[in-house]
Amino acid sequence: MALMGFADDVVFKAQAPGQVIVGRPFQLTYTVNQRSRDFRAPEFTDFDVLSGPYTSTSSSTSFVNGRRTSSFEQTYTFMVMALNAGTFTIGPATVKVDGNQVQSNGVRIQVLPEDQQAQQGASGSSSQTSQSSQTSQSSASGQTSSENLFVRTIASKTKVHEQEALMITYKLYFANVDVAQLTNNTKLPEFTGFLKQEFDQGEIQTELEHYNGRNYRTATLYRTILYPQHSGDIKIDPARFEAVLRVQTQQRVRSIFDDFFGTYTNVTKTLTAPGVTIHVSALPSGKPAGFSGGVGKFTLTPSISQTELQANDAVTIRLDINGAGNMKLLKTPAIDWPEGFEPYDPKVTNNFNASASGVSGTKSIEYLAIPRSAGEYTIPAVKFSYFDIDEKAYKTLSTPEYTIHVKRGANEPSAAGGQQSAVVSYTQKEDIKQLGTDIRYIDTKDLGKSRQQSAVSYQFIWLWYVVPFVLALVILIILRKQIKENADMNRVRYKRANKVAQKRLKAAAAALKANDANTFYAAIETAAWSYLSDRLSIPTADLNKENIASLLRQKGVSDTLISDVMNVLSTAEFARYAPSTDHAMDDLFAATTNLINNLEDQKI
Amino acid sequence: MRRFIVWLLAVSYWPLAFAQSAFEEANSAYADGRYADAATMYQALIDETPDAVVYYNLGNAQFKQGELAQAILNYERALRLRPNYPDAKYNLAFAQSRITDNIPEQDFFLSVWARAIRNNLHERTWLILSISLFLLALVGILLFLLGREPWLRKTAFHIAWVALIFSLTAGLNAGSLHKRDTLRSEAIITQGVVNAKSSPDRSGTDLFTVHEGTKVTIRETLGEWCNIRVGNNEGWIKQQNMERI
Numbered sequence A: 001m002a003l004m005g006f007a008d009d010v011v012f013k014a015q016a017p018g019q020v021i022v023g024r025p026f027q028l029t030y031t032v033n034q035r036s037r038d039f040r041a042p043e044f045t046d047f048d049v050l051s052g053p054y055t056s057t058s059s060s061t062s063f064v065n066g067r068r069t070s071s072f073e074q075t076y077t078f079m080v081m082a083l084n085a086g087t088f089t090i091g092p093a094t095v096k097v098d099g100n101q102v103q104s105n106g107v108r109i110q111v112l113p114e115d116q117q118a119q120q121g122a123s124g125s126s127s128q129t130s131q132s133s134q135t136s137q138s139s140a141s142g143q144t145s146s147e148n149l150f151v152r153t154i155a156s157k158t159k160v161h162e163q164e165a166l167m168i169t170y171k172l173y174f175a176n177v178d179v180a181q182l183t184n185n186t187k188l189p190e191f192t193g194f195l196k197q198e199f200d201q202g203e204i205q206t207e208l209e210h211y212n213g214r215n216y217r218t219a220t221l222y223r224t225i226l227y228p229q230h231s232g233d234i235k236i237d238p239a240r241f242e243a244v245l246r247v248q249t250q251q252r253v254r255s256i257f258d259d260f261f262g263t264y265t266n267v268t269k270t271l272t273a274p275g276v277t278i279h280v281s282a283l284p285s286g287k288p289a290g291f292s293g294g295v296g297k298f299t300l301t302p303s304i305s306q307t308e309l310q311a312n313d314a315v316t317i318r319l320d321i322n323g324a325g326n327m328k329l330l331k332t333p334a335i336d337w338p339e340g341f342e343p344y345d346p347k348v349t350n351n352f353n354a355s356a357s358g359v360s361g362t363k364s365i366e367y368l369a370i371p372r373s374a375g376e377y378t379i380p381a382v383k384f385s386y387f388d389i390d391e392k393a394y395k396t397l398s399t400p401e402y403t404i405h406v407k408r409g410a411n412e413p414s415a416a417g418g419q420q421s422a423v424v425s426y427t428q429k430e431d432i433k434q435l436g437t438d439i440r441y442i443d444t445k446d447l448g449k450s451r452q453q454s455a456v457s458y459q460f461i462w463l464w465y466v467v468p469f470v471l472a473l474v475i476l477i478i479l480r481k482q483i484k485e486n487a488d489m490n491r492v493r494y495k496r497a498n499k500v501a502q503k504r505l506k507a508a509a510a511a512l513k514a515n516d517a518n519t520f521y522a523a524i525e526t527a528a529w530s531y532l533s534d535r536l537s538i539p540t541a542d543l544n545k546e547n548i549a550s551l552l553r554q555k556g557v558s559d560t561l562i563s564d565v566m567n568v569l570s571t572a573e574f575a576r577y578a579p580s581t582d583h584a585m586d587d588l589f590a591a592t593t594n595l596i597n598n599l600e601d602q603k604i
Numbered sequence B: 001m002r003r004f005i006v007w008l009l010a011v012s013y014w015p016l017a018f019a020q021s022a023f024e025e026a027n028s029a030y031a032d033g034r035y036a037d038a039a040t041m042y043q044a045l046i047d048e049t050p051d052a053v054v055y056y057n058l059g060n061a062q063f064k065q066g067e068l069a070q071a072i073l074n075y076e077r078a079l080r081l082r083p084n085y086p087d088a089k090y091n092l093a094f095a096q097s098r099i100t101d102n103i104p105e106q107d108f109f110l111s112v113w114a115r116a117i118r119n120n121l122h123e124r125t126w127l128i129l130s131i132s133l134f135l136l137a138l139v140g141i142l143l144f145l146l147g148r149e150p151w152l153r154k155t156a157f158h159i160a161w162v163a164l165i166f167s168l169t170a171g172l173n174a175g176s177l178h179k180r181d182t183l184r185s186e187a188i189i190t191q192g193v194v195n196a197k198s199s200p201d202r203s204g205t206d207l208f209t210v211h212e213g214t215k216v217t218i219r220e221t222l223g224e225w226c227n228i229r230v231g232n233n234e235g236w237i238k239q240q241n242m243e244r245i
Helices: A003-008 A116-120 A256-261 A461-514 A517-536 A545-554 A559-577 A582-602 B002-031 B035-048 B052-064 B068-081 B086-096 B109-118 B123-146 B150-183
Strands: A012-015 A019-021 A025-032 A037-040 A047-064 A067-082 A086-090 A094-097 A100-103 A107-112 A149-155 A159-161 A166-174 A178-182 A194-197 A206-211 A214-228 A232-236 A239-248 A264-273 A276-281 A291-304 A308-310 A315-325 A341-343 A347-355 A358-371 A375-379 A383-388 A393-398 A402-407 B186-189 B193-197 B206-211 B215-222 B225-230 B233-238 B242-244
Touching: A019 A206, A025 A047, A025 A094, A107 A206, A149 A239, A149 A264, A149 A276, A166 A178, A166 A239, A214 A276, A291 A393, A315 A383, A461 A517, A461 A582, A461 B123, A517 A545, A517 A559, A517 A582, A545 A559, A559 A582, B002 B035, B002 B052, B035 B052, B052 B068, B052 B086, B068 B086, B068 B186, B109 B150, B123 B150, B206 B225, B206 B233
Parallel strands: A019 A107, A159 A276, A291 A383, A308 A402
Antiparallel strands: A012 A025, A025 A067, A037 A094, A047 A067, A086 A107, A094 A100, A149 A166, A166 A214, A178 A239, A194 A214, A206 A214, A232 A276, A239 A264, A291 A315, A315 A358, A341 A358, A347 A358, A375 A402, A383 A393, B186 B215, B186 B242, B193 B206, B193 B233, B215 B225, B225 B233
């Protein structure tokens, strides 16, 4: 036998109702699941023990699929009565099982005062009107008055801020009435202006409650958490419930058995819970920029997956918003990703727990982004603001500023690689020129041909312009001067040409008289040539018949005159080397004199 | 004596011979696909003597490693030293087609042409051209002023004014190249993504975004910030985000 094992499995339990009424006896039981002895009751200070303890044992053995299971129970029962109203604790009892002392749990009992009605023996209906149901149209006996059966609307708060949670409870109160069941014919209000958060109602359990001087059995019919969505007075409409009562029929007693067994009928009764007005005040002004709409109390736990990564690898920032309040309405804060990151929609995981105290839990937001190029990036702090309901002030929570170092990705297609499908996804260029598939090969032979030369010095560059310019200017001035001098000389010669010619002709005339042919021809020739040279500004070097003819033609001298000129010149030239007769000399003299006069007239 | 001359020749050509062997070693590393090694060796050669060919090869090695911005930078540098370098031009265009930013040419087409022509020749060449044309213009002017034959004077006059205009253009090109190269007013973005700010500090408003490999013009420098221009946009970015050509 596993004695120790037995001892471990000992369960010694005290049981009593949670609520009792002063002066009403109730049962207090201690139960052990092993055979025990030496039961020692606790000290009852605020309670009178009316009787007990009574000891009773029960055991059962059952075979299920050939397996024998046996249970044993030993019960010590007291009849106890509370002396005063209040909440009291009955200490633990002890018992010995196999020589070991075992202690039971203590019991906490709420003692309600006696009914005022019972004390006064009066109806006392005046004390409870406003909260109780007024409608009792249905066929019910006098017992089921509104004092005995009603539904209360209990708002946990009637003055709240916008978005602050409050709980509405519909509670059934009944006394001296036998409520058999509640029908499904329930009409709850719309709760317009509120966001309703349902939660698990649990099983309906009855409790004792002292209300308005009376003790009632109560049952919570419906509970809900409400979040007001706007400020102002919001009215909640009355709710309607329907209960089925067991009522003793008021018919004449036919036999004693009727009364003995009782004759009951089920009566349906409509119960109306009154409406209630909630005063909702707006949130104070001065909302922070990143106000999330959250009202309650929150904490923020940020985390980042990595701060050192390669391009095209994902980075995840996770925000855990923990707390209690209107969790469902929290806006997801946005991350302002730097350029070059490809962000994805954040993934939100809600883990909320709705209970009578409101909604609490965690909202986890995962932000995923993929950096597409290498570099160092700073992700700015994410701000999460909410209205702290306890401190009645706005609070701002913030993540740290993350610095992410993105290295060039190993899987980033190298520019030299042929395939670049991944690049295309973020290259927004429209007009990529198809230039080929690869770069040209390196240059292997031209080393040293195009070395970097020393920078061009502009200090003396201007000299290259100024010196030739000055040089050209000097040349121009010199040549110009010379030309001018020549022109002046020509002018003098031009003016003196006739005089000189006449002088030479005089000399020729003298030679003619002396009959000196040589001197005469020389004089005539010189006179003609020098006259033409001076008049036409032909340098002696360029002096010949062709030049003279062309220049004369340019100056518009008639062809006959030109032929005369040519004639004179060739005659003089010819005669000089082959002297002829005297009258020829006279003719030539006359022709020359004539010619010069003609040319003078022409003003060449 | 002869031995001495041989020795002298050897000494004077030794650095060149050394550079040649290092260059060939780097080329074989590139041929073997050891681009990182090749890039290191090319960089060492450039530290000795900058050379257009080495810049070009370094750009290729970096391109093969996926360093687009560095490759573009070195192609640009190669073209600075040898303006008419077809391979470098081709690879530069190829690399530029891979970068994110597509900066449309905002200038008037004539100035685009003018810049293209300017970039085709070396600064020194432009300068020599300018001086030669200026001399030609002077000769033409002298002939025009002093010539006696009407046809000669006419021809000289036309030659003179055409030569003068071209000389001026060539001189301006040389000057603009000189300004560009001495001020180093052009840069390549080396950081993946850079936001240009409205003012030279971190709190400035983000005006526009430039990506790795984009060529920008630096207009002004203030501490570690530079005022840059890309297309029609102007803004401030940090110097560490780019490298001057």
